[in-house]
Amino acid sequence: MAARRRGAGLRLCATVFLLDMAFCKGFVEDLDESFKDNRKDDIWLVDFYAPWCGHCKKLEPIWNEVGLEMKSIGSPVKVGKMDATSYSSIASEFGVRGYPTIKLLKGDLAYNYRGPRTKDDIIEFAHRVSGALIRPLPSQQMFEHVQKRHRVFFVYIGGESPLKEKYIDAASELIVYTYFFSASEDVVPEYVILKEMPAVLVFKDETYFVYDEYEDGDLSSWINRERFQNYLTMDGFLLYELGDTGKLVAIAVIDEKNTSNEHTRLKSIIQEVARDYRDQFHRDFQFGHMDGNDYINTLLMDELKVPTVVVLNTSNQQYFLLDRQIGSAEDMAHFIRDILDGTVPAQGGDSILQRLKRIIFDAKSTIVSIFKSSPLMGCFLFGLPLGVISIMCYGIYTADTDGGYIEERYEVSRSEIESQEPVEDGKEQEPSGGATLGPTVQEPKDVLEKKKD
Numbered sequence: 001m002a003a004r005r006r007g008a009g010l011r012l013c014a015t016v017f018l019l020d021m022a023f024c025k026g027f028v029e030d031l032d033e034s035f036k037d038n039r040k041d042d043i044w045l046v047d048f049y050a051p052w053c054g055h056c057k058k059l060e061p062i063w064n065e066v067g068l069e070m071k072s073i074g075s076p077v078k079v080g081k082m083d084a085t086s087y088s089s090i091a092s093e094f095g096v097r098g099y100p101t102i103k104l105l106k107g108d109l110a111y112n113y114r115g116p117r118t119k120d121d122i123i124e125f126a127h128r129v130s131g132a133l134i135r136p137l138p139s140q141q142m143f144e145h146v147q148k149r150h151r152v153f154f155v156y157i158g159g160e161s162p163l164k165e166k167y168i169d170a171a172s173e174l175i176v177y178t179y180f181f182s183a184s185e186d187v188v189p190e191y192v193i194l195k196e197m198p199a200v201l202v203f204k205d206e207t208y209f210v211y212d213e214y215e216d217g218d219l220s221s222w223i224n225r226e227r228f229q230n231y232l233t234m235d236g237f238l239l240y241e242l243g244d245t246g247k248l249v250a251i252a253v254i255d256e257k258n259t260s261n262e263h264t265r266l267k268s269i270i271q272e273v274a275r276d277y278r279d280q281f282h283r284d285f286q287f288g289h290m291d292g293n294d295y296i297n298t299l300l301m302d303e304l305k306v307p308t309v310v311v312l313n314t315s316n317q318q319y320f321l322l323d324r325q326i327g328s329a330e331d332m333a334h335f336i337r338d339i340l341d342g343t344v345p346a347q348g349g350d351s352i353l354q355r356l357k358r359i360i361f362d363a364k365s366t367i368v369s370i371f372k373s374s375p376l377m378g379c380f381l382f383g384l385p386l387g388v389i390s391i392m393c394y395g396i397y398t399a400d401t402d403g404g405y406i407e408e409r410y411e412v413s414r415s416e417i418e419s420q421e422p423v424e425d426g427k428e429q430e431p432s433g434g435a436t437l438g439p440t441v442q443e444p445k446d447v448l449e450k451k452k453d
Contacts, residue, residue: 158198
């Protein structure tokens with residue numbers, strides 16, 4: 001009886017799950033060739049996928065939840081998906097080069113999504129890009145609300161100016177990453193001190209930084225560098241994104257499950273440097289920690305001991321390893337200054353030799369991972385081709401050997417024939433005197449008759 005009840009309960013749960021999935025799918029439209037002509041009247045969030053793509057299959061339930069959430073909150077953004085292999089011409093028109101590709105289509109504009117593939121991050125992207133490019137902040141209450149909601153945001157303060165035009169251009173390019181606002185001087189908090197107007201500010205890490213054209217260079221480049229918090233929990237995707245900033249990344253590589261003093265101490269030191277030395281290093285450095293050394297090992301092509309600190313230049317694949325004991329934040333700050341001064345040697349890089357080393361390392365890592373995950377599959381993938389190549393090589397070798405023997409034998413027999421020809425000629429003409437070396441040759445019959453006569 002109990003087993004029947006459990007079985008009935010499992011069937012009920014499965015039925016509810018399937019109904020829930022079907023319910024979620026109802027809010028994601030399957031798009032076809034008519035989408036090209038009908039889309040411009042609406043804002044669309046589209047997943048371009050391939051049926052055989054594993055990452056696309058992993059995204060599918062998340063995408064259904066996105067469609068349900070967008071519908072439930074009354075968003076003007078419509079959610080759809082398109083098989084890019086069946087409608088390749090439309091996918092190519094939107095610049096789809098890989099799967100899955102997420103784009104928000106707004107009029108004639110198409111914005112690529114490059115963030116984590118989670119429901120909340122995708123919805124946040126849709127809200128940000130579908131709204132106004134630059135949102136006004138009319139009051140201090142609205143400013144405080146924005147400050148509580150967003151960890152990083154940019155604000156233009158002032159009237160019409162060439163700086164505002166640059167700000168608009170930068171926002172049109174970088175709206176996929178962060179929020180842009182505008183406000184008057186009396187709206188910003190009292191602790192904000194502005195030396196001149198107009199100005200562009202970034203608010204993050206419970207403080208603010210003012211854009212300086214002479215020190216920070218191009219406005220778009222500065223915004224791209226400052227769109228991250230000063231201290232972050234690092235992963236592979238985030239390190240890839242940080243490669244566009246041009247900043248060095250100081251990372252405490254630790255094991256978060258290990259609560260020993262050394263692991264927590266290095267993490268605390270990096271956090272302290274990020275906080276207390278912000279004014280000195282925020283233009284050149286990004287700080288954070290990473291759980292485990294697997295990803296770092298693939299970048300360094302070496303085994304990195306944990307815990308430790310490594311400084312990465314993700315734009316050219318150079319890195320700096322500790323050459324001293326780090327006992328305090330001041331020791332870490334001194335190490336960073338030595339890196340900026342060039343006294344700490346850089347390792348790695350993107351030279352030709354390093355690229356060849358990278359190819360060999362990646363090939364070795366791939367083979368090892370295949371054999372670790374599935375030894376039988378590894379033997380089949382690599383053993384079968386090697387066996388075929390060995391048989392081919394053996395066949396070629398033996399064929400060359402036999403051919404050489406036959407050719408040699410032919411040459412020998414030919415030489416024997418040529419050597420015998422002058423000997424036979426010599427036998428026909430018997431010397432006038434002396435004994436003959438060869439056997440007596442029988443004379444013709446008519447010659448013998450003449451001698452008798």
